[in-house]
Amino acid sequence: MSGSYSSLASFPGSSAYIFAWQSRGAVSLTRDDWMGDGYTQCSPRWLNHNVAISMLKDKSTLQGAQAISTVGAASGDDQVTWITKSATTDQQNVHVATLDSSNAIVTWEQLSNPNCQPVPLGCTGTFTGTFFQQVDSQGKKVGDAISAKDVFVSGDMQRIAGKGLCWPYVSMTWDLSAPKDKGTPVSSMSFACIGGSGSTSPAPSSQPAATPSETGAVTPATQPSSTMTESPAISTPTPEPVPTTTSDLPSTMVTKTKSKKSRSPAATGGSNNSFTSCDDQNPCPEGSICYHYGGAGFCIPSS
Numbered sequence: 001m002s003g004s005y006s007s008l009a010s011f012p013g014s015s016a017y018i019f020a021w022q023s024r025g026a027v028s029l030t031r032d033d034w035m036g037d038g039y040t041q042c043s044p045r046w047l048n049h050n051v052a053i054s055m056l057k058d059k060s061t062l063q064g065a066q067a068i069s070t071v072g073a074a075s076g077d078d079q080v081t082w083i084t085k086s087a088t089t090d091q092q093n094v095h096v097a098t099l100d101s102s103n104a105i106v107t108w109e110q111l112s113n114p115n116c117q118p119v120p121l122g123c124t125g126t127f128t129g130t131f132f133q134q135v136d137s138q139g140k141k142v143g144d145a146i147s148a149k150d151v152f153v154s155g156d157m158q159r160i161a162g163k164g165l166c167w168p169y170v171s172m173t174w175d176l177s178a179p180k181d182k183g184t185p186v187s188s189m190s191f192a193c194i195g196g197s198g199s200t201s202p203a204p205s206s207q208p209a210a211t212p213s214e215t216g217a218v219t220p221a222t223q224p225s226s227t228m229t230e231s232p233a234i235s236t237p238t239p240e241p242v243p244t245t246t247s248d249l250p251s252t253m254v255t256k257t258k259s260k261k262s263r264s265p266a267a268t269g270g271s272n273n274s275f276t277s278c279d280d281q282n283p284c285p286e287g288s289i290c291y292h293y294g295g296a297g298f299c300i301p302s303s
Contacts, residue, residue, distance in 0.1 A: 006095040006156045011137055013101045015058040018135070020083075020096035020106050022049040026076035029069065040069045042076050047116035048090040048123055051083040051108050055139040063139070081139045083108075090114035090123040091131075097157035097165050099134075099196045103142065105165055106133045107153045111176055118291075118298060127174045134196045142196070149174075151192045164195035 008019050025045025032039035055063035065079045083106055084091050090111040098104045111125030129147035136142055152174065157167040171190045276299040278290040284299035291300045 006097075006153075009096050009098045009104060011098050011101050011104070012159075014137070016063075016137055017056040017059070018096055018098065018104050018106075018137075018139070019054045019056065020094050021052055022092050022094045022108070023052045023077070023080070024049055025080075026067070027074060029071055029073040029076050031071050040071055040076075045075075045077065046087050047118065048087065048114050049092055049116075050085055051091045051094055051106060051133075052077075052080045053083055053096070053106060053135065053139055054081065055137070083133055083135070083141070088112075089128070090116060090125055092123065093153070095153045095155075095157060097159070099159070099165060102137045103196050104135050104137075105157070105194060105196065106135060107131060107157075109152070109174075109176070110147070124176055124178055127176045132194055160193065163193040166191060166193040 007021055008017060010017050024047065026042040027045045028043045029040050030042070031037070032041040057063050064081070067079050068076045091108045092111070093109045095107045096104055107130060109130050110128045111123060112128045114123040114125035116123040127149070129149045130152055131145045131147045133145040134142040150171065152169045152172075153167055154169055155167065157165045160166040168189045168191050170186050171188075172184075172186065276284065276288075278284045278297040278299050284290050288299040290297045
């Protein structure tokens with residue numbers, strides 16, 4: 001997780017936790033011949049990824065049943081709580097943060113028409129937005145997800161009094177259509193915040209609730225003052241509709257603001273996935289082994 005706790009969050013004032021991750025699912029459980037007895041392997045339910053969550057009563061106790069690991073089982077993920085369950089889109093870069101003791105926000109980036117390679121490689125495709133789904137402390141969805149194409153989450157989200165959940169991000173053109181080995185340097189940061197429907201964020205009671213006209217919209221902020229600590233409150237002009245594939249989440253609002261510096265040049269982001277095919281006539285280069293999956297072979301590091 002690269003030093004980030006952005007896939008795990010605790011509900012304040014409670015011993016409960018929520019964990020979120022991207023998964024290909026698990027079907028056709030068999031004995032792991034390489035590890036031996038007591039170990040199970042499986043095939044992915046999808047080559048694309050979906051978003052899953054797990055609720056914990058405390059640090060060592062699951063709220064629900066464990067996933068199946070019995071050899072011979074047709075499915076190993078029936079106990080998983082799926083936030084998405086699509087075979088035609090890819091979900092990646094999953095984060096989660098809690099709004100208060102009863103609500104959390106799960107976020108991910110979605111790709112349409114994904115080109116997905118076998119484990120352990122990833123997917124490329126057309127970026128269709130960053131999605132935000134509110135869930136309660138029982139792991140149930142609250143409304144439908146909303147999305148925005150110009151707001152991203154790349155690290156931990158923090159509860160800010162009067163704002164909800166806030167995080168920094170780089171305003172850029174997000175490109176996941178192909179592997180990337182470099183991007184364009186940037187010199188400024190932007191910030192975004194989100195609230196939830198029916199939640200009580202740890203802000204003062206004077207925090208205004210979202211009005212119907214703000215529902216599911218990204219609203220631009222007024223330009224901050226010369227210092228970050230003296231930035232004025234975010235204004236709420238007539239919002240622009242957010243592109244979304246589902247109905248908007250009632251009373252949920254994403255707001256964004258740029259830092260005092262001017263907008264940076266566009267940057268690109270993406271995965272570094274690449275692979276080499278192999279078979280009996282085309283062996284892998286030294287230091288790699290041929291991994292067979294789905295009737296095809298791919299070179300992966302031998303250690």
